[in-house]
Amino acid sequence: MKTPRIDIFKEALKTGVVTKKYPFEPVEAPEGFRGKPSIDFEKCIGCEACVNICPPNALSVEIDTKRGIKRVMLFLGRCIFCGRCQDVCPTEAIKLSREFELSSLNSKDLYQIVELKMAKCKICGRYYATVRQILFTAKNVPKDQRPLLLLCDECRSKVSAKHISYARW
Ligand code: SF4
Numbered sequence: 001m002k003t004p005r006i007d008i009f010k011e012a013l014k015t016g017v018v019t020k021k022y023p024f025e026p027v028e029a030p031e032g033f034r035g036k037p038s039i040d041f042e043k044c045i046g047c048e049a050c051v052n053i054c055p056p057n058a059l060s061v062e063i064d065t066k067r068g069i070k071r072v073m074l075f076l077g078r079c080i081f082c083g084r085c086q087d088v089c090p091t092e093a094i095k096l097s098r099e100f101e102l103s104s105l106n107s108k109d110l111y112q113i114v115e116l117k118m119a120k121c122k123i124c125g126r127y128y129a130t131v132r133q134i135l136f137t138a139k140n141v142p143k144d145q146r147p148l149l150l151l152c153d154e155c156r157s158k159v160s161a162k163h164i165s166y167a168r169w
């Protein structure tokens with residue numbers, strides 16, 4: 001049976017106004033809303049976990065081999081607010097906020113860029129990881145193995161391979 005219109009009207013009067021006059025008055029997004037991600041420049045170690053997991057490539061990385069700088073770049077124009085970057089970041093440097101007003105006349109406003117200093121491999125002299133990433137990893141590596149962190153992947157595997165073959169003899 002259909003509800004008479006007058007009853008609907010009475011119910012609406014009882015409930016009152018539930019809409020907001022946005023954008024003429026501010027609206028706060030609810031708890032758990034997935035809005036604009038932000039990178040904490042102090043916490044980011046440049047590990048690239050977020051870059052590798054980001055589905056639309058809103059996150060990217062650039063390495064300046066001359067200056068030894070790694071840039072982690074977030075372009076909000078591509079972001080789909082999935083929150084995967086937040087899930088994988090080992091230092092909680094990237095987090096989604098409840099901010100949703102992102103329009104801008106200048107696309108530069110949609111970029112967040114972190115610049116991190118890189119370290120050179122002690123053997124081959126190539127830049128291979130950020131200084132912050134090495135320090136972060138060192139915390140979870142036994143003391144006697146820490147010198148290996150000062151080498152790039154390639155030199156580290158060569159050194160480890162030599163070490164293993166010496167050990168066999
Ligand atoms: S929220 Fe999703 S799309 Fe946006 S930067 Fe993070 S991983 Fe990429």
Ligand code: SF4
Pocket residue numbers: 039043044045046047048049050051072088089090091092093094
């Ligand atoms: S995962 Fe976190 S620490 Fe690693 S590059 Fe992304 S924001 Fe920086």
